[in-house]
Amino acid sequence: xxxxxxxxxxxxxxxxxxxxxxxxxxxGELIAALGDLSAAEAARRIDLSGKIVxxxxxxxxxxxxxxxxxxxxxxxxxxNYLRQxxxxxxxxxxxxxxxxxxPALDRVSQLEIRSNYAVxxxxxxxxxxxxxxxxxxxxxxxxxxxxxxxxxxxxGAIGLSSGVAYTPFLxxxxxxxxxxxxxxxxxxxxxxxxxxxxxxxxxxAEVVEIxxxxxxxxxxxxxxxxGKANWGKSPRALELIRSARDxxxxxxxxxxxxxxxxxxxAGSLFGQETQIRARRQGGIRALLEGNLRRDAxxxxxxxxxxxxxxxxxxxxxxxxxxxxxGKSLAEYLDGKEGDPxxxxxxxxxxxxxxxxxxxxxxxxxVTYMEDPNVMVGSDGHLRVFGKSFSHPRNFGTFxxxxxxxxxxxxxxxxxxxxxKMTGMPARRLGLKKRGLLAPDMVADITVxxxxxxxxxxxxxxxxxxxxxxxxxxxAGDIALEKDRSAARGYGRVxxxxxx
Numbered sequence: 196x197x198x199x200x201x202x203x204x205x206x207x208x209x210x211x212x213x214x215x216x217x218x219x220x221x222x223g224e225l226i227a228a229l230g231d232l233s234a235a236e237a238a239r240r241i242d243l244s245g246k247i248v249x250x251x252x253x254x255x256x257x258x259x260x261x262x263x264x265x266x267x268x269x270x271x272x273x274x275n276y277l278r279q280x281x282x283x284x285x286x287x288x289x290x291x292x293x294x295x296x297x298p299a300l301d302r303v304s305q306l307e308i309r310s311n312y313a314v315x316x317x318x319x320x321x322x323x324x325x326x327x328x329x330x331x332x333x334x335x336x337x338x339x340x341x342x343x344x345x346x347x348x349x350x351g352a353i354g355l356s357s358g359v360a361y362t363p364f365l366x367x368x369x370x371x372x373x374x375x376x377x378x379x380x381x382x383x384x385x386x387x388x389x390x391x392x393x394x395x396x397x398x399x400a401e402v403v404e405i406x407x408x409x410x411x412x413x414x415x416x417x418x419x420x421x422g423k424a425n426w427g428k429s430p431r432a433l434e435l436i437r438s439a440r441d442x443x444x445x446x447x448x449x450x451x452x453x454x455x456x457x458x459x460x461a462g463s464l465f466g467q468e469t470q471i472r473a474r475r476q477g478g479i480r481a482l483l484e485g486n487l488r489r490d491a492x493x494x495x496x497x498x499x500x501x502x503x504x505x506x507x508x509x510x511x512x513x514x515x516x517x518x519x520x521g522k523s524l525a526e527y528l529d530g531k532e533g534d535p536x537x538x539x540x541x542x543x544x545x546x547x548x549x550x551x552x553x554x555x556x557x558x559x560x561v562t563y564m565e566d567p568n569v570m571v572g573s574d575g576h577l578r579v580f581g582k583s584f585s586h587p588r589n590f591g592t593f594x595x596x597x598x599x600x601x602x603x604x605x606x607x608x609x610x611x612x613x614x615k616m617t618g619m620p621a622r623r624l625g626l627k628k629r630g631l632l633a634p635d636m637v638a639d640i641t642v643x644x645x646x647x648x649x650x651x652x653x654x655x656x657x658x659x660x661x662x663x664x665x666x667x668x669x670a671g672d673i674a675l676e677k678d679r680s681a682a683r684g685y686g687r688v689x690x691x692x693x694x
Contacts, residue, residue: 197222197237198671204243204642207610208632209250209617214610219248221638224670228634243642246665247609250617250630251282251639252593256385256416256449256572260286260293260314266577268299271306273577274680275585278660279593280641282669283311283629283689288416288574289387290319290358290365294343297350300688307684311639311669313624313694315385316347318357318365318373329363337372344376351690353624355411358387359401362471367401374409380691383412383445383623392421399432403439403446412445414623417574419456420559421552423501429562436568447623449572450563452595454555455509455654457574457586460524460548464498464508464539465491479544483537492536499524499535507553509654511584520584521655524550551586551654561606564596570615570623571596578658585657591650594661598649609645626694642666 197220206229207214218232228235254276259267267273267286276284286292292315293299303312321343325336332340344355355377359365374384384405388398399415406413415436420428439446461470461479469491473481482491502508505525512520519527524539531538542548563569573592578585587595593616600606607615621630628637641664648663660678667675669685 197227197232197235198239200232200235200237200240201243201248201640201642201666202232202240204246204248206248206632207613209613209621209630211610211614211618214247219632219640221668221671224637226632226634226636226638229632241666243665245644246642247645248632249613249641249643250621250632250636251641251667251669252280252616253283253285253620253624253626253630254281254573254575254592255285255570255620255624256288256574257284257286258288258291258574258576259284259312260291260299267303267308267312268306270577270579271303271308272684273579274309275578275580275590275660277309277667277675277680278664278678279591280643280664280667281310281593282639282641282667282674283313283626283694285313285315285353285624287315287317287352288356288385290317290356290361292317292320292347292352292356294320294324295350296347296352300351300690304688308686309674309680309684310686311689312686313353313689314351315354315356316344316352318344318355318370319361319363321347321373322363322365322369326363331366332369337369340369340373341376344373345379348376348380348382348691351688353626353689353691353694354382355384356386357384359389360387360391360467367405370405371408374405374411378409378411382625383414384409385414385416387416391419392425395420395425395428396431396435399435403435403444406439406444406446407442412623413439414446415448417456417572418448418450418563418569419555421456421554422498426556426559429559433563433566433568440568447568447570448563449570449620450560451572451574451588451592452560452564452600453586453588454557454560455551455553455586456555457551458549460508460539460550461543463550463552464495466494469494479540482540491540495536495539502552502554505535509551509553511549511551553654561600564600564606570619571612572620580660581658585652587650587652587654587657587659590652590657590659591661594648594663595650597643597645602645602648624694625691626689629694638668638671640666640668
């Protein structure tokens with residue numbers, strides 16, 4: 196007797212193997228059987244003829260821990276990931292993990308969350324807890340950082356993350372030493388690399404070197420080629436990863452399927468280090484003076500032109516100017532008298548302004564997607580529908596791969612796409628009970644119509660749910676049916692060794 200039989204669908208098991216028309220029997224939290232279950236008894240049987248039955252999608256790169264627009268502790272009922280078929284989300288990326296890990300996971304475990312939740316321990320947060328200054332750490336300070344990383348793993352973290360493009364600009368040596376702790380736990384080091392544009396190849400090589408020196412696996416976050424001068428570098432970046440794997444190193448990458456990224460306006464247009472120097476000298480308006488102005492204005496002119504004279508910069512909400520939400524920076528500046536650089540500095544001085552930057556090209560997105568060593572990750576945030584500006588990846592990453600790159604463009608076969616969303620990230624994260632359709636695996640399952648699955652979020656209107664998802668199960672419970680979320684959340688916290 197089964198609790199539920201998913202009947203007559205085509206199962207794609209998450210291993211990359213071809214699909215098979217068969218039934219899936221679920222008993223309690225686990226998959227109990229696969230095959231012809233037409234004669235078996237079940238409390239409920241659902242006919243899924245014409246549908247794809249897959250493991251629940253796993254997003255190994257989210258920012259659910261951040262306080263931007265709430266974070267998981269403040270908006271646990273946000274369902275923008277569940278409605279993409281995502282059953283497990285990993286927070287704490289780019290070095291911005293909660294600190295300390297244990298109490299943060301304990302708090303989330305008391306909430307009704309929509310998808311499962313796991314976290315990484317952060318190099319940046321560990322370093323900041325030991326050392327507030329931006330200087331190389333001493334051996335004693337590095338040992339303290341290592342102790343904090345070790346504590347994070349003991350408290351449930353499933354990996355180690357860094358954002359080396361951000362303060363405190365960790366050194367390679369510091370990262371190697373912290374990654375050695377990840378290796379103690381047979382885990383991995385994942386990095387928002389030091390440079391995704393002109394310095395892309397050196398930055399990918401740094402991840403490889405950290406993996407080589409530490410014995411931890413290495414992961415390049417949201418791999419891309421930022422800026423027109425760097426378009427076409429994807430084959431060379433991937434060759435660095437392939438060479439590392441040929442050497443015996445476990446190195447891979449993840450990507451989101453969009454040509455626009457999302458981050459702060461000041462760092463992107465004036466240069467990250469220049470805007471930090473300005474803040475140390477009293478604020479962003481310091482960019483209007485002396486050497487800072489020279490450096491910032493030169494960077495602004497170059498990047499503004501590179502982004503189609505500001506048309507490729509799509510503004511997030513502006514408190515003083517809400518009417519420009521979703522409009523380009525060029526549209527904003529067209530209505531202002533005076534110098535564009537000075538007006539942009541004034542805009543940034545009004546608060547933390549973020550934007551979408553149309554800085555990548557479709558050819559590189561496709562090249563990365565075709566590569567067997569690149570998996571799918573959104574780099575996104577939880578969002579309550581209609582409550583805030585959203586990059587489309589927050590609502591559309593996974594269905595976009597299935598609709599645009601599998602069905603419409605035939606970039607990759609469906610079995611490989613699902614592997615990149617399930618079995619591949621599960622292996623990277625050390626999740627042994629999820630990511631595959633097999634007996635005794637946790638019944639986290641996503642069912643969709645391959646002809647109807649579709650993302651609807653755009654760069655101008657990012658708040659749009661995906662469609663075409665027939666069913667999403669979390670540990671055997673129906674969390675979504677026919678594109679509608681259940682009244683309650685069935686997600687749970689996953690700690691190291693529990694997944």
